[in-house]
Amino acid sequence: MTKLDERLQMLKDLTDANGVSGNEREVRDVMKRYIEPFADEVTTDNLGSLVAKKTGKADGPKIMIAGHLDEIGFMVTSIDEKGFLRFQTVGGWWEQVMLAQRVTIMTRNGNVPGVIGSKPPHILPAEARKKSVDKKEMFIDIGASSKEEAMEFGVRPGDSVVPVCDFTVMKNEKYLMAKAWDNRIGCAIAIDVLRELQGVEHPNTVYGVGTVQEEVGLRGARTSANLIKPDIGFAVDVGIAGDTPGVTEKEALAKMGKGPQIVLYDASMVSHKGLRDFVTDIADANDIPYQFDAMAGGGTDSGAIHLTANGVPNLAITVPTRYIHSHAGILHRDDYENAVKLIVEVIKKLDKETVDTITFD
Incomplete structure (x- = not known):
């Protein structure tokens, strides 16, 4: 830039x-x-x-x-035994703009990167591909192998989760994305x-x-x-x-x-x-x-x-x-x-x- x-x-x-x-x-x-x-x-x-x-x-x-x-963002509500995070929305979200998007978890020990996990289309039946995934079924993958490792990263229930998108001046410099x-x-x-x-x-x-x-x-x-x-x-x-x-x-x-x-x-x-x-x-x-x-x-x-x-x-x-x-x-x-x-x-x-x-x- x-x-x-x-x-x-x-x-x-x-x-x-x-x-x-x-x-x-x-x-x-x-x-x-x-x-x-x-x-x-x-x-x-x-x-x-x-x-x-x-x-x-x-x-x-x-x-x-x-x-x-x-x-708007999310809040960690729990960590499962495999290290995946469950969350709730904070503010108004539409499920179709959430899935497979990058996020940052704000912990006491600093930021932890993650992504809202999704199933590959290859294993979905045809009908399932036409529907959006309910946010209650979504999870965040932070690259942890277990609940203990996720907690070692500093993640705790109640931590804030924010979307990732760097400020960008677009090709037409009047247009600003963030x-x-x-x-x-x-x-x-x-x-x-x-x-x-x-x-x-x-x-x-x-x-x-x-x-x-x-x-x-x-x-x-x-x-x-x-x-x-x-x-x-x-x-x-x-x-x-x-x-x-x-x-x-x-x-x-x-x-x-x-x-x-x-x-x-x-x-x-x-x-x-x-x-x-x-x-x-x-x-x-x-x-x-x-x-x-x-x-x-x-x-x-x-x-x-x-x-x-x-x-x-x-x-x-x-x-x-x-x-x-x-x-x-x-x-x-x-x-x-x-x-x-x-x-x-x-x-x-x-x-x-x-x-x-x-x-x-």
């Missing part, structure tokens, strides 16, 4: 880091390293969510920008928003947040929002790109490279209309491309943030991404950079009077 520019190196460090829900320390350390130079202070809540504060106007509104640290875009891209956006606000006057206090345990119930968003008590909230996450074969516009409208998505609603929240209109007006005034999105299923940290205290006007801004909730996703660099640009322009305008108008719109 050729030498990466500063932002691509940050994306590589974030996505190559391992951090399944409930075990986000490695990712949090990377995010802290990148965001700390642009923050007045960096703290964590008691679940481990990172909170970076940058004060523009001390008595101005509090603006929360949340990306989640965790990625594991864990869901949601290291949100963490990158939060970092870059604080970066772009250096030396810029803004009439508020901005909190760039890396939340924990989003994939298992928006948990870190709930605790970090309770710590901050924001006046306005933004969840930054991945969205579904509907530009691949087999996906219809009825299922997913957004296309990579056409701008970040403004989420109208999902299973966790109906977006705040006043805030949504304010953001799209800013985008229009600054010629920043965007797309609308709506998802009947799924949700983002906005679903927890907007229920904090007596309610927080909230909006999810997402980056269209192919193949989410699998080992490898692809997104477009322009969408990421336009999401940063849009949020920065919005923050510049969010003074107390504007926030009051949005809140009671």
Whole structure:
């Protein structure tokens, strides 16, 4: 790989880091390293969510920008006598994208490589070849000959298991492939928003947040929002790109490279209309491309943030991404950079009077 520019190196460090829900320390350390130079202070809540504060106007509104640290993965539940690992999923998985994929087991003694085992097609009856394997029947092979050897490697029940996919700049260098875009891209956006606000006057206090345990119930968003008590909230996450074969516009409208998505609603929240209109007006005034999105299923940290205290006007801004909730996703660099640009322009305008108008719109 050729030498990466500063932002691509940050994306590589974030996505190559391992951090399944409930075990986000490695990712949090990377995010802290990148965001700390642009923050007045960096703290964590008691679940481990990172909170970076940058004060523009001390008595101005509090603006929360949340990306989640965790990625989907697995957890070791037991080791059989032959040294194979049984596991459960952590976050939402579809069996067809799991089988025969490489994984890393995060142990106290360091990382152990493995693969989700599969039967060769040669020994499967014709009917079995047409069906996906139930995840309850799957196992992880770590190259151990016995339970004792697996434990000598450092593997224990409860260890986190993460997908393997190195950060890759594709032949068209706007296309970036990695594991864990869901949601290291949100963490990158939060970092870059604080970066772009250096030396810029803004009439508020901005909190760039890396939340924990989003994939298992928006948990870190709930605790970090309770710590901050924001006046306005933004969840930054991945969205579904509907530009691949087999996906219809009825299922997913957004296309990579056409701008970040403004989420109208999902299973966790109906977006705040006043805030949504304010953001799209800013985008229009600054010629920043965007797309609308709506998802009947799924949700983002906005679903927890907007229920904090007596309610927080909230909006999810997402980056269209192919193949989410699998080992490898692809997104477009322009969408990421336009999401940063849009949020920065919005923050510049969010003074107390504007926030009051949005809140009671």
